[in-house]
Amino acid sequence: DTAVSQTPKYLVTQMGNDKSIKCEQNLGHDTMYWYKQDSKKFLKIMFSYNNKELIINETVPNRFSPKSPDKAHLNLHINSLELGDSAVYFCASSQAPLTDTQYFGPGTRLTVL
């Protein structure tokens, strides 16, 4: 009965590979987000979808592509992984965009070798 779940929890891969992280929420929320947390714990919003439409896209390299097949899912696909992509990626959801409380998934620790 996890509210926001992410898979995988850990991802170790080589530079240049393509990988995906999946996120699902069972809270019935309309809005989902992806955040990146770097090694210094700095948390930065990357994308947000509201009712499957992209509403926030923050200066993220186009190697990153979010996909929302339905309101309950927001996946993150990353092409041509680079060392600098190593971070913890958090998915979150809220009912309304930005103003409502966001509930976060457990995070996916991505390590690019």
Add this chain to the structure above:
Amino acid sequence: AQKVTQAQTEISVVEKEDVTLDCVYETRDTTYYLFWYKQPPSGELVFLIRRNSFDEQNEISGRYSWNFQKSTSSFNFTITASQVVDSAVYFCALSELNSGNTPLVFGKGTRLSVIA
């Protein structure tokens, strides 16, 4: 320009001491929201409080209290009688509805260590 400033990078206190975590924000919007989140060593992000710009009442929840002052653009967080389980990184965040910039910004966090 940094929109959310948490000037205290790290704080250490002894158990049972009170501690205040500072958060100062910048916005030109009249409507905005402020949040505090806790990230314990296990890594998950836990919601603590949400406050809109029209509600300046202070809030108390158990040992936690928040002081919102629009005059100084601050939204400070106090833990009374701290416990070891309070050890975590605490993030303050600002959400602006009408800004042309990044609509949701987190501060850099304050790492609180409570020593037994």
